[in-house]
Structures are given as structure tokens and as C-alpha cells.
Amino acid sequence: MLMYVNVFSKDPNVDQNFLYNYATVNILNEIKRIQGVGRATILGNRSYAMRVELDLERMRAYKVDAEDVMEALAEQSMIGSPGRLGQATGQTSQTLEYVLTWVGRYKTPEEYENIILKANPEGEILRIKDVAKVSLGSSFYDLYSDIDGYPSAAIVLKQTPGSNAAEVIKKVKEKVEQIKQESFPPGMDYAVTYDVSNFLDASIEKVLHTLFEAFVLVSLVVYVFLGDFRSTLIPTLAVPVSLIGTFFFMLMFGMSINLITLFALVLAIGVVVDDAIVVVEAVHEKMHTKHLGPYQATQEVVREISGAIVAITLVMTAVFIPVTFMTGPVGVFYRQFALTMAMSIVISGVVALSLTPVLCAMILRPHSNHAAQRGLVGLVNRGITKIAGRNAFVLRGLLTAVLGLGVGAGVYFLLHNEFVHELASEQIRLTELKTRIIAGVVALLAVLTFRATFSGSDGSEKKRGPLGIFLHLFDRGVEKVTGGYASILGLIVTRRLLTVLVIGAFSYGIMVVNDVLPSGFIPLEDQGMIYGIVQTPPGSTLEYTNAKCHELQAICKEMDEITSVSSIAGYEVLTEGRGSNAGTCIINLKPWEDRKLTSKEIIEELEKKGAEIANIKLEFFEPPAVPGFGAAGGFSVNLLDKTNSGDYKALGEETDKFMAAMGKRKELKGLFTFFAANYPQYEIVIDNDVAMQKGVSIRDAMDNLSIVIGSTWEQGFVRFGQFYKVYVQAAPQFRRFPEDLENMFVKNDRDEMVPYSAFMKIEKQQGLNEISRYNLYPTAPIQGAPAKGYSSGEAIAAIKEVAAETLPHGFDIDWQGLAFDEAKAGNTAIYIFLIVVVFVYMVLVGQYESFILPLAVITSLPVGLFGSFLFLKAMGLANDVYCQIGLVMLVGLLGKNA
Template sequence: MFSKFIHRPVFAIVISIIIVFMGSLSITQLPTSQFPEIAPTTVNIFIAYPGSSADVLVKSTLITLENAINGVQDMRYIATDATSAGEATLRVIFEPGTDPNEAVIRVKTRVDQVMPLLPELVQREGVVITPIQPSMLMYVNLYSTGKNMDEKFLYNYANVNMLPEINRVKGVARSQILGSRTYAMRIWLNPDRMRAYNISVDEVMKALGEQSIVGRPGRLGQSSGIKAQSLEYVLTYKGRFSEPSEYEDIIVRANSNGESIRLKDIGKAELGSEFFDIYSSLDGHPSASIVLKQNYGSNASDVIKQVKEKLEEMKETFPPGMDYKISYDVSQFLDASIEQVLHTLRDAFILVAIVVFIFLGDWRSTLIPILAVPVSLIGAFFAIQFFGLSINLVTLFALVLAIGIVVDDAIVVVEAVHAKFEEFPNITPYMAVKKVLGEISGAIIAITAVMVSVFLPISFMSGPVGTFYRQFSITMASSIVISAIVALTLTPVLCAMLLKNHHGHERKKNLLTKGLDKFNSGFEKMTGKYVGLLRHMVSRKWLTFAILLLFCAGTFYVNKILPSGFIPSEDQGTIYAIIQTPPGSTLETTNQVSQRLQKICEHVDGVESVSSLAGYEIMTEGRGSNAGTCLINLKPWGDRKHKVTEIMEELEEKSHNLGAKVEFFEPPAIPGFGSSGGFSLRLLDKNNTTDYQDFYKQLYPYNEPPLFWIHLNVDYPFNLTGILYFPKIKQSYEIQKDKIQLYSNQVFVTEEVKDIVPEFLMLLQGVIDSPDIPLNVSRSYLQGDPNVKKINNHITKKVADKLESIFNTDRKEFEDKWDSLGLFVKYGMMTDDKFLEKANKFHIFGDVDKEKFYTLDEYRTETQALQTNKEGQLVILYTTDAVQQDSYIQAAKQKGYKVVILETIVDASFI
């Protein structure tokens, strides 16, 4: 069948031209990315609740939203982050391959159902739902080169003039300026003057709302349909005030005598920022930080290219002294990586051409594979587009490997034609090709089928790894199939047109032909030796199997010792620095730390620029006064001597004395697959009673099961994690004291800190880790550390909450344990007023028959009607010795009175 193409050479050439044309057209339309799209579909929900804490956000909004969204179709899990700045981000992660638009619709449907249940302010501020890539696309700094512009001006300029333009760029999902420096009129009130005039804040708010309004006064002379008017006037009103002086003239209070109190009498107004939640700078200059994220399915390179063009266009209208700098964009590393792969592709093609020429020894014979290989490679791009793939490092790597495979088909045809020339010295190229096609067509098809059957099954693998290999296998298989088509159509035609039968004729001798003859002679000798070796091995089958087993064992051993991983971490030219100052630190303190880190980075070889953000944490996109981020942009790879890991090590060494916790990360190896390189873990507390008891048994194998335990997990106003157990009481409990192991950042400190728990809880055992405990002081002086007192108070509160929880949920268990717990509870009530306030809810007394326990409120309620004196006051009947006072007890019981036992002198003080 394929021999017919010899009779129609133009048709064969046109087929290859069509393949090249369709492949070239696909190249211009294919998206370009670093790796295949393997990140799971993510729907981002942003919630704003100004003025609320993280805890209030969770209880009032996030729990409601999570319960509503949980279980939506194709959802994998929900991740929520809330900050003390009144903002929260809820990410709904879907299965890979889920359509982002459908995912948004599913989530929005669930959210709309519970919107009426959310706080009014949350509904007004809005719940923003977007399908978004978790990682940054670009990070742009608008900065001032002089001192005539501050962050406030830069923010508002970018917000008004730049963001609308950037958001219109196709492929940009969201662009936002970090922080909120929107212009706002700030009213500063003087408390002393307000007190003197007896004016409240509500009065001021009411006056502002009544006098600074957007008015609509209407019209005069509007037609009434009864009598025509001569003129019609549209009334205008200045509307909301815009100058500080106008606000200061607002009348807060006036009386009938004409006296009035204006706002300027009790305070002042100034044009400032709505919030001061983030400080942003670039290399020491004030800046406005703009973060861009891309839509799913968009071409990162194209989006960044359009954004850069738009930025250059807007730069022409910048005020003097204003400029911008791109601190991070994913295309920088992407373009460099793809360029390297293209260089490899070029080098591989040249190397193949040289090898083919050396072995075939003929320029005409070499030209045929050189023409056939590009057709197969370019045609593969059409298959890449047809199957919905992209141009990325994986598909390009597949093409690099495919060069060595697809060239074989052309070489097989050319070699077969040369074999016919040797067999028939007088045969024409046309007849030689015709004979060859009749003999090797089936072999080429069989080889192609075998090669495709090797790569194609890989495309059915699932998961992120399967997505990688799917693109690799489809690219390889398609290039191999196209190579077979070219080998059976174009290559025979080129052989018939270009090859000449020189066999039987002596070639002209020159330096090149002499070199090729020597190579062929040497290669034939080596081939002869190899054939001789095979003859000896054929008669020794055990040797063949021994070599095979040796290779298998070597493969297994190398596989065991080599480290495994998903994607190797590469130098992307950017470093993230996450700053965490001690809990309770002000934004100014965090900004000072970030500025000091910025100065350190500027003196490190290889660093080009540093952008710092105080009040923002890039990993979780959360805000807080003790959080900060530095984006360290490195010089181009060719302009620096050190790798990114070496620079990170140097920065870690120089930044350990900043008085804050600083951690350095690389961007994610795969854009969209997390916020940074490495592992990101979220720990879920799903421990049950058995888990806690097993852990206690490992810590204290010779102890009986504990009476109760508390789980500590605090991040504000101090950091604390741990588990504490209250052991079952022994006769001599002195030996059980001071059994709390104190750690600081997983470094053991001591187990003899007497003030770490209150004295009445001296039997507590367990493990505590607090990075706020300093390691650079003597352990004997830890008792004086202020954080120890904070931990002490928190543990007291947690114990009280735990006992109250047991009392409310399992009263019988609590009463059974009261004999062991009672003494310590009473001791705590006498020595700690806050514990006393909580313990009154679960401090119980037993009656004389020990059949029932009462709290003081329960005893009062049950006996209020029966046990009163003449004045109607409650009479509490108790005994400290039931044996000696038995007669009195029996007399009281006959009257229906309730008598409780006060076992210790301490009990009486509570009555």
C-alpha cells in the first residue's frame, strides 16, 4: 500500500507539509507552563469582619460556612485561616481535574444558603468567592524614589489608577494591594474635653451621620400635571464633606441660646488612612505591594507578558519620583528553564545529525533523517494540543528523548535502500526504494506498535504523578506514530529523489572520506570482536544469566540508596523570609525587625533587591501585628556565584539575633501546588480517650490511668503547646511533684520549674513546649520570667474548664473522682480568686448518707422552702463528724432536713 506514494511523490510531500503546518499552528496557540497543571482546583473564599478577633470570626462565621460547604461535590478538604485583623480565608480544595467554574457555582450555592445566618457586617462587607491559583503569579512594588510620597499616596494611586487596568488583563484572577491605606477622614477626640462637656462618642457619631451625608434635595418647578411651570430647577447639594475643616465645623451640640459645640472644640479631623495594618518597603523606600494571581487554565507567560506591557504603558503617566519594580514573577524561572530545554533539544538534534553522517558516510543519506525528524517533532505539537496538554518541561523533555527514537525509522529506510544498492549495483534508487517498502513496511509498523504500547499505558496513571507521565507518554507516543507515517511516506520519496547508487564505483579520496573509511574499518573490527564474544557466551548460558542477575541486583541496590522525591527543588532566584515576632508585638516592632533583615540581605552577595512587609504573612496570606514577610529577589543565575541554598544558609546565620523567629523558604517547585517549597502540614486533633491514655502510659509506664488531662495549644498572647495529666492519687504524693517536662522549641529546659503550675496543681504531669521561654538564661531563674506566669494562669484556666466540662457532661464520673480531686480543688479555691470563681460551679458536698452530692447552689435550691429560720433565711445544716453528731443528724433527717458533710475545715469557709 505504501509503495503507491513512490508514484505520487507530491502527495507524500504534501502530507508532511500539512503535518508541519498543523504542528506550527498548534505551537502558536498552546499555553506555556513550567509543569503540567497538577494542582487541585481551589476555590478561595475571602471573609472580612472588621474589628473582630480570630476567635470571633471562627465562631460567628467560619463554622457556619464550613458546615454549609462541607460535602460539596468533588471536594477533598477545607482549609481555613483566620487572623486577628478581622479577615479570614477559606479554601475549598477539589479533586484534580474539577472544572473551576463549576466548583465556584457549587460553593456559591452552599454559601448563599447560609448568608442570612452570618453577622450583618460580614454580609455588608461581602463574602468574595473566586477560583484561584494558590501561589503568586507576580509581585509588583510601586515605590517612591524620593521623600515626596508616602505609603498612603502610593497605595491610593495604585488603587485608583493601576488596579482597574491590571484586573482587565486576560488571565488575571485577582490583583490586590496588601494592606488598606485607603484615604479616610480620621476624627481624633479629646477625652478630657468630652468629659468636661459631657459629650459621648455616640453623640459625635450621630452628628457626623446627620451632617456629612450624600443628599438628594430634588427639584423645584417640576411639572405637576395641573398647571404649567415657567421654569424648573434641579437642586444640588454639596454632599459628604471632603475637607478636615468642614468636619471640624460640624455642630455636635446646640442649645436654645444659640450656643453650640463644634467638633473642633473636642477634637480634630485629618485626612489619613482607613487602617494602618501593613508597612511596605522596597530596598528602604516606601512602597505599595501588589500581588497578582492567575485564573485556572491561563497561560502564565502570556499573562505576565501582557501585565508587563500594561505596566510600561502606565509608567509613562507616573508622577515624578515614582517607579515600579517586579520583585517576583514565575515567568523568569519558566523562561530560563524552557530556554535550557530548547538548547538541549537543539544540541541533541545536531548530535544525532553528526552520528548519522559518521555511520552513513554520505551527505545525501544524512539529509533525509535531518528532514524527517523535524516533521515528526513539529507534528507532535498538534497531538499535544489535541489532547489538551501544554508546552512544558515534561513535554519538551519527551521530545528530546523522542529524537533518538524517531530518527531510527528514517535510518532503517535509508539503510535498507543502501543494502539494495550493495545487492544490486546497477539498480536505480526508485526501484531500490520500491523493493524496500515491500519488505520493511510491516517491520516499521510492528516497531511503532511495540513502542507505542510501551508508552501509552502510562497515560492511564492517576494522581499528580499520573498527570506528569500522561503528558510524557502522549508526547512520546504521538511523535513515534508520526515518525512511522513520515518513514512510510516522505522518507521513501526523499530516498528516491536524493540518493545515488555509488556501489561498484570507486569514491573520490579526500581527507573526509579517508577519516570515514578509518572509522568504518575500526568499527567493523570492534563488531567482529563483539560477535566473537557472543559466540563464546552462547555456549555458556549460566554466564548470561549471571550478568542479568548482577544487573538486576545493581538496579535494586541503586534504587534503595538513591533518595526519592516528587520534583527536585531548583534555584528559582527568589527566597521567602517569614518573620514572627513575639506574641503581642506591635506592628512598629515587627517593621523594625523586617527593616533590619532587609539591611542584612542587602549586604549578602547575590541579592538584588528586598521587599519587606510588616503585618502580612505570605504563606497563609494572613495578617497580624507580629507577622512579617520579606521577598528576597536574587541576581540572575549567570551574575551570582552562590546557589540559593548557600544564600539561605548565610541569611539564617546572620539573622538569628534579630529577636524574632525568621524562617527562609523557596517558592513552590510547581506553581499552584502550595505557597512554598517543601512540605506543608496541617495537624488535626482527632485524638480520643484511648490515644491520650496510651501516650500517658508511654510517658509514665508504672502509673495508673490519669483522672483527667488537658490539651494545650495557644498562639496568642504567647505560644504554648503540650499535654498535662492529673494522676491518680497515691498515699505519698510528694514523690509525684515536679514531673512536667518543659521544652523551648523542642529543646529540653527543665522539669523543676516550681512556678510553671500553681501549687494546688503540683501533681500535674506531662510535656509543655513554649518558644517564648528563653534558653539564654540560667534555668534556676526561669521562675522570674513573665511568660512562666502567663503559662501558669493559662493552665489554671484550662484545668478549671476541664473540670467544669466533666461535671456538666458526666456528673457520675466527676462524683466518683471527687475523693481524689476534692482536696486540690478546695486548696485552689482558697489560693486563687479566678479559680474560685470558676470552681463554685462544680465544687460539691456529699450528704451524710453519701448518696447524693450538691453544689452550694443546688443545695440552696433544694432546701430553700424547708430549711429557713424565723427571718426566712436559709439554714445550712452540716456536720464535720457524722459519728459523734449522729443523734442530731437523725433528728434533722426526721424533719426532712438535708445535712451535708464538711470533711475539712476548708469547706466551712465556702459556706
């Protein structure tokens, strides 16, 4: 589901029928015309209809049955086409021709009331109004919809494959708002109860915030290790250049900015800066050991380490290229992540061999005390030193802070300029957070540039002030750790057996931890919305279910974290099924920053309070982790009857046993199914012999019941540019209870009214409300969720175990939604990992022209993987798609470092 829009009215004179038809005529078609909208429907069928409600007692008195009414409607309310007078014949000609018209199809209740059923030469006429009441009503009354107590028309939207959800939602909102301004009557309004863009926008904003934080942290870490603002500026500049280049290639490949690609960019910041750091460190080393100038040192470095940069780029790219060929939902995640990472890494390699050397030659200074004393830079530095003396570093710090604040504030206010803001909003959907991030990045670059340009010579400031002391102590600490590591390495490097045993121990540890590490697929996240599924006892009326939904609404209104609740009685969202005992409440939560509780905590609170509602079964589910993969979060499993027996009672019994067995498993919660074979029913039993003796046709008897009780439409009419049907049915007071059948009559072949009780009886029994099938098999759809502390993989494994233990021959299970893809995926991650390792090994073989040297890289993987698995287990996390993506990246990092 892409969006859920409620059109409602606070006017007490407006009912759901009017809202449904208003939305159908004025809103629905406009939405369907929007590119990207794949399906737009209004739940239920409250379209206008002419309701002919029969008075069975008067019909019996006049010896009229339902078939007579249907024939009269078909005969008198019809479209006629008399033709044209004076139409050309090819033989004679005349000046004018005349079109004959006849308004034969009626449109108003009064016209239908005057349709003639019987007439005789004496002038007696029997009309429909003599035996029925005609009114403009609704086609069906099988669903009640409201929002916060106000009747509503519930519009559900789904997008076309490949369309941009955010853009489609934006266009829909603009169109509905336009319609509201132009034509909504007083008191009518609309509310977007759910749309996936809220979660997507909030997630993207959060990732952008993380992107900025990562950029700042990387800059700080680089500065701490390099200890020089000029050196820090070079790799810091490499980050935005690589990311901007990645955006360019993403556009070429038709990719979009989404959670996966932004996630890749966050991780790419730490990777792309490495190549630039390698170049800067190497240039510093040449300048220090050989006393070369920046230009000469850069030349030597480029000649020496170009091969290493290429090798690093190839190894990292080799990790991600194989996974881009994966298919299915997992492949979508891997492909977008891998392509984004690969593009950013390749661009960073190009930057390291082109832009970074140029910046080193231009920005870095020789390791002497005279470089900063020439030109304008020297003049400014001497001025700062003369003014502040020994405290020059303090003055430079103050100037840096003022510059950073000034530049950041200037950019911030510039982006808030009305013209600039509108222009930026059109291009990048500028928000307050994005404005702050842009201003912060520009301010940071300004600070680094100023400090790199007007810092002391030779980095001598490192020895002055608290910052210099900290950097000095940090360098000494790193040297000690490095020395200790080298000593340990010297002790074990000659002990080959010990090395092999350690690697073997880590490899064994990976298998042990992997066995106890819970598996998952795509973890659920707080999307700002919750489904409340209401199930009343079988046979409950729609009004009873609607009242229970309103009780749940009242409970939800008591919670501060909830903004609105949409109630739908007669519909359940899990299987999109219908039934008078089914109900769904769409609970809309406050924005994430405005509430303290998460969606899971709110569900726990609602479960406690919902237990007070009597005589219902109530479960809460979150939306699916990926919109379109299933109706709700958790898992969807189908119990299949493959016996071909057609015995739904047996399927019902096995469903009850299966549900009971699953209910005992601690890994599962929220088990729910609308399948039941115990709905109250009455079977009609006709004595054919008696019916024939009384001149009653069995077919006529059943057709008459189908009209009187079930309702049938005949003909129709056109209003508001829409086609509406004419329904014939007995008035409600004649079809309430089973005993009402005894008061119904059917006409026999002698034009006599024969009571049904003369040849028919009814027997009480139980059966299905609706028949569900999955892959053509009779099925019982079951919804559930992993219990707290358990992953979806553990839940699926538990269900498989229960099925193997309890289901007899001929019954089986199958999956739907994300559970289908998770069960199908199986151990795919292992094969992906092996392919990645082999691919990296082959690239290294080609790079080093040796089959032995790359083994040093490959054998370093068990240590890193064991640490990752151990950390996941300690944190209570599952081995899901995000974890597997991280492991793929880990292979590249370990290979690069090795």
C-alpha cells in the first residue's frame, strides 16, 4: 500500500454513501490519471444504486413475485433507438432529416415507482410503488469506514513498478488539495492516514544527518592522526568530490537516492578517504626523510604507490561487483548497495591518482621554518604573530571560529532567501535539516582551508597549547602501541604451527557462533503506523464489529503518541478479505521526534488496554519492512490442503491443531487467522416431489429466493457521468431471521402463491464464510510475528518444525510476502560470501602474479568475521540482510588492509 486517504465530513447530514460517491466522481479518476499510480480504489462498494425494497405481504396479496418485478424493470426502463426520419435512401431526397429520441431509462425513484406491474381493460393499474419502496441508496452495505468517529471514504493507492514513491505521493497530495480548494463542500476534508513517504523522508533525513556526522568524524580522525590542518584538508576534500562523482554515475545508471544508496554513501566516506590519506602520508614521509619539496615528493610518491592504489581499488571493487548480479528482493538490496560502493571506490581511486597529488603539491609546505613567510600568507602569519606573540595559536583559533560561524550562518541565511529556497526546494526538496547540513559542511571546509592556509610553519603549533599537547601525547601513544604490536608480531611470525592453529580456532569459532546467531531477513522498523486487526465471533453482524472497532478507537485516543485512528468494519488488511466479523484499525502515530515510545512499545501498551474489550480477538501488526512485500510485518504462512477432498471441515480441524501447536512455541506471537469452518449456516432442503405436485419449478423457487434475500440487479441508470445499478430485494424486516422463510411465497405454474414451507425446510449447520485459495489449493491464511527477543528466521524455523510434527499426509505449508523470500533464500548468504572471496582471490592473483601471496590476505578473513559474529551475538542482533551487506564490505576492508 502506497497511501491511505480518508475523505470525511464533520457535517452530521453527510453520510458514507455521499462521501463514497463524491470521491468516486470527483477524486478517484483524477488520482488515477497521475503517472505512477498503479491502482486506486475505495474500500467497500457504496456506489449509488436504486433500491427497490419489496413488501412481501402486499406482493402475496396481489399475486406478484420477484420475477414479475424484474421483468417489468427490464421491459419499461430501457434504452431505445427509434432511428432517423428522412434518412438518405439513394432513391429520393429531401431537405431535412429528423432524429427520433426516447428517454426510456429512468433516473429517479419516482419514475421507478410508477413502473407498471399489471394492468387490465377496466383501468386498474398495479405499480411498483404499490408493492415496494423505491429509494436512492447504496449498492452494498458491507463496510463501514470512519476516521476519529467521522464517516469517511477510504481510498487505497498502490504504485506502478519502477515509479518513485515520494514523487507519486507528492503529486497525489497536490491533486487532492487542489480538488479540496476548488470543489469540497462545507465541512468536508481529507486526511492522509498513511503514506510510505513519511517513513522514507524521516529515514533519509536521519541518514543525511548521519552522513554529515560521518564527514565531521572522519575529518577529526584524519586531523588527529596527521596532526596538520593542511594535510587534513586534502583527504577531506576528496570525500565530497568522490560522493558528487558517485551521484553523477547513479544518475547515469538510473538509480535513485534511497535508504540503501545513502547507507552505502555513509560507509563510503570512511573508505574513499583512505586512498587520499595513503598519498598524503607518503608525501610527508618523502618530505621528511629526503628533505624534498612538496612537488618533488609528490612526483616520487605517485611513481611508487600508484600500483598500491590501483590494487586497493581493484580489491574493494572486486568485492562488490559479483553481488550486483543477484536476483530477487535480496538482490535489490545488494545491487544498489554494491553499485554505489563500487562507483564511489573507483572514483576515490581516480581522485587519489589525480586530484590528491595536485593538492599535495599545492597545499603542503616543505618541512622548514621559512615556507610560511613568503607572499600574502606570510604577511598575514607575521601579522598574527606580531599581534599575539606566543599566543598566536589562540588568535588563529578565534579567527577560525569566527570564520566558521560567519560562513555557516551566511550559507544558512542564503538558503533561506525566498528565491534561493524555492529554487533549491524544486531541485532537492530542501528541508531545514538539509539546510543545516549544507551550511555545516561549507563551514567545516572553510575552517579547514583557513587553518591550513594561516597555520604556523612546519606544523610547529602542534607543540603549543592544549591541542598541541594532546596531539603530541596521542602520537606517542600510537608509537607505543605500534611498537608493542611489532614486538608481538616478531614473536609469532616464525611460529607457523601456532599461526595455523589460531586461524583454525577462529574459523571454528565462526561456525560455533553462526549456529547460535539468530537469522533474519529485513528487520522491521518503526514506520509511524500500526494495524489493529479486530475479529469478532463467527456470524457477528457488521454493526457489532463496527461497535468493537469504535471501542478500540476510544482506547487509542487516550494515548498521547497516537494522532488519528481510521476504522474499517467488514475488511481486514492482512489478506484483503471481507467479512462481517472482520475489522481493521489504521493507527497513525505522531512524528518520531514528538513521541517517547517506539511503535513496539505502543503495541505492547495497546495489547494491555485492548484486553479490556470483550468478545473479540485483537492483534496488532506493523507495516511490512518493504512496502509491497506482504500486507503487514511479521510472517504470512498458508496451511494448504492438497488432498483434493474438498472437505473444509477437515482443513478447519487441522488449522485449529496447527494454530494450537504454534501457540506453544516461545518464538511466535500474534498468531491470527480469519479462516474458520464454524460460521453459522442454514442448509435449504427441498422436497422435489412435493414441489412438482404443487406446480412449483425448483429453478423459479431458487431464483426467487436469490432476488428476495440475496438481491439482484437489473438494468441501470446514468447520473453524474457514472453508471449505477437497480437492485431488487425484500425489505429488511422480511429477511432478518431463519423463520422469515416460512412467510415467503413463490408463484407456481397455475398463477398461485405457494408458501416455501409447503415444500422446503432448513437445517442448521456450520461452514465457511469465504473460500481462500493459494496456488489453487484450499488454504487457511495465517499471520503472526516473531516473539520479543527472536528473529524472523527463528520464527520460520519454528513453524517448519511444528508443521513437520503435526500436519498429516496431504497437508503442507507455504509462505507469502517477505517470509516467502526469506524461506526461499535459505543459505544464499554463504554462497554470496564464497563467490566474493573467490573473486577477490582471483583479482589478487592477477595483481601479484602469484597464487601464494593472496593467501595471506584470504587467511586474515576468519579473524575479522569471528569478531563480527561475536559482536552481533553480544548485541542481540540477527544475521540479516544488513549484516550480510556489512560482511561483504568487511571482506573488502580486510583484503585492503592486508
